[in-house]
Amino acid sequence: MRRSWQVAEVSAVRAETARARTLRLRFPDMVAGVPGQHVDLRLTADDGYQAVRSYSVAAWVPPRELELTVEELDDGEVSPFLVDVLAVGDQLEVRGPVGGWFTWTPDRAGPxxxxxxxxxxxxxxxxxxxxxxxxxxxxxxxxxxxxxxxxxxxxxxxxxxxxxxxxxxxxxxxxxxxxxxxxxxxxxxxxxxxxxxxxxxxxxxxxxxxxxxxxxxxxxxxxxxxxxxxxxxxxxxx
Amino acid sequence: MDSTGQHPLDQDHLDGNALAGALDQFVSDLTSAECMCAGCGSSGPLAAALLYTKAPGMVLRCPTCTAVLLCLTDQGDRQVLTLDGVRHLVIDKP
Amino acid sequence: MAVPTSGFTGRRQNRDADLPPGQYLTDGFPVMSAGPTPQVLLRDWSFQIVAGPGETHQWTWEQMQALPQEDVTTDIHCVTHWSKVGTTWRGVSLDTLFEDVESEAEYTMVHSYGGYTTNVPLDDLLDGKAWIVSEFEGEPLQSAHGGPARLLVPHLYFWKSAKWVNGIRLMDQDLPGFWETNGYNMYGDPWREERYW
Incomplete structure (x- = not known):
């Protein structure tokens, strides 16, 4: 787990529905985590205005990538940008992956x-x-x-x-x-x-x-x- | 302090600095820690409590009695964490 | 240092010279909530001013509505950086409610259904600076925005304008309320950007 913000690059995007798309993010170093975890994204405008949002990880792509899927909210401030504007090659600040409660690993017993x-x-x-x-x-x-x-x-x-x-x-x-x-x-x-x-x-x-x-x-x-x-x-x- | 200007217990205590190693383990995932509500005495992981974020700070409430467990506010260059509603946290070692 | 996000502007208009420092205009009315929204029936609603031992002044909903109502048009400034200009409210001036209250106290703690508290100096509630409002933009105040009634103290950051207000207790010394205990300023003047401790 990483405790500070690091810069990841959008390495691929893929439409899931008319209003949702998957973003693949590439990190400078190895990134690892467990299914169910999320990351925080921090977006910063030119004048310093910031917005932070959490998104669940949809897929782990070792060694340096992971995927998020974002759905555009009607009244959203960040999700329309992530779904409609962000492009391959753009950079985002990312914290995490974090969260240890809503997680599952194949060694957990029970159906x-x-x-x-x-x-x-x-x-x-x-x-x-x-x-x-x-x-x-x-x-x-x-x-x-x-x-x-x-x-x-x-x-x-x-x-x-x-x-x-x-x-x-x-x-x-x-x-x-x-x-x-x-x-x-x-x-x-x-x-x-x-x-x-x-x-x-x-x-x-x-x-x-x-x-x-x-x-x-x-x-x-x-x-x-x-x-x-x-x-x-x-x-x-x- | 007593009249000599010394702490009365100075033979028995260390500096809080010595706690650093023991507290270091807390930086693993704290949301899985078991929290007892100081208000109603019920327990559960922080991850299963009620988090309100559309506010000047993040407010975590007890899922049983809705009392405030903890509050985390961001002042830009520092953060303030208050734990008034937490009686104790039980934290697994990593 | 934060890395700028190419093309991201956020949902806010440009800074307006007429706004306090660090504030942005919003057209909407964001719902801020640090806990469950209390559902208060009007027949159960009451508001009281506790001025000291044995001196409590209390109003039911009907009694409050029977007092002179004032229309207020004002700008509001939330400490989370949004401001809204020209909002219209209707309610009872605290000058009316404090008319018969005798006290030497200089400070107050405002109390709400649901347990919220915030501290405000008494002087900041008097002389046409504060109201108990029950209408917003000509409609009954929605519970999400503090209905049936909230305090309106628009010259301070909006967390001082307690939603679901049900009482004011006078105090001899200034004690912190909820957000003031959790990192926010005891006074909260937006023009001096008194956000934090």
Whole structure:
């Protein structure tokens, strides 16, 4: 872990949806961390005005790179710049990776249950990628709630993991608009219960999304009999 | 101090400077530390408490009773950390 | 030293010569919140001035609304560097509320639903400098912005204008409130940029 700000360079950008893109950042030295961690970005205007925001790491690309996925917020001050303006070769100040609580590594016991609301999928994707790369024998499920098919991040890669990794089940729930033949509507308690490992499997559960999403889903799971000590949450605000 | 101008316990104490090594471990991830709320006595990792950031400083509140645990404010060239609502922190060694 | 970020300007307009140092204009009204928003029913709402042992003056919502209401147009300055000009408010002047209060005290602690506190010298609350406001831009004050009622002391940084206000206690000495305990200035004059300790 690095405690001071260092300068990273944007080495690649990739659109995820119409309003979200992945930024690959290259560091001057080796950068390492664990799935679920985040970094702080500091942006400085010409006159010295600064803004600091936290973004979850989506992927680790050893030895010197990592990826973030940023979604543009309607009223955002920083995210529109990161999604629409920042270009390959630009520099950003970065602190981290940091955070030791909302993290998962393949040595953690128990089935892995990931539940994402919208862009809350980002840190969970880092966990899923780590699970796949380690060829983990631990069963894993991702329940990913999105507004519409156009809002799904990492579409191609999720399809590949879901089809090729026998330990992983990926379940995408659509709230506003769904592909043909798929149900559409707000995520319900019943749908969450049906998609998740049952309490007797003693899964470790990671929930990330808006505050409302996280509160609702965590309460349902505790209601279903999951031990609150095995549920870890991360709210991205809103 | 007593009338000789000496600290009354000067045979028994060291300088706080000697704490540097022991405190150095705190720079590992502090958010995983177990925190007991001084208000209601409940415990949990700092990472699971309630953080309010749309304010002049960062305010961390107890998830059980919502009392303020700690507050971190940025004064530009220095930071102020107050821990009025924390009874203790239990910190794993790295 | 910070490295400039190519092309980043931030969401703020240019510095305005009429603003206090270090402030930027905003068109919006950022919601600042250091804790849960208290939901206070008007029938349960009250406001009191505690002037000393046995001297408490209290108003219900109806009593407060029955007092003379003033319209106030003013600029506001948040210590987090945003300023908003020409805001309009409606409420009761503290001169009205302090009319019958007898005290030698020079300092006050302002209290709010939810436990927030901030200290303000008594002189800064009197002579047309402060109000208990319940309307913003012609509408009832939203709870996110401090409704049902907040203090308005616009000549000091806006953290002094306590949201969800429910009382003022007079004090013989100046003691720090919440932000004043946590790194911010005891007085908070934006024109002298009194942000921190």
């Amino acid at each position: 892995l249950q990931l539940i994402a609301g919208g862009s809350g999928v980002v840190p969970l994707m880092a966990m899923l990628r780590s699970h796949s790369e380690a060829r983990s024998a631990v069963p894993a499920r991702l329940l990913y709630s999105v507004r519409s098919p156009d809002h799904v991040f990492y579409r191609g890669e999720l399809d590949v993991i879901g089809q090729e990794d026998p330990q992983v089940v990926i379940d995408i729930a659509y709230s506003r608009e769904a592909p043909d033949g798929r149900p559409v509507g707000r995520l319900t308690h019943e749908a969450v219960t049906a998609s998740c490992f049952p309490p007797e499997d003693e899964p470790v559960i990671y929930i990330c999304g808006s505050t409302g999403f996280v509160e609702a889903v965590a309460a349902w799971l505790v209601d279903d009999g999951h031990d609150a000590d095995r549920i870890r949450t991360e709210r991205y605000g809103g």
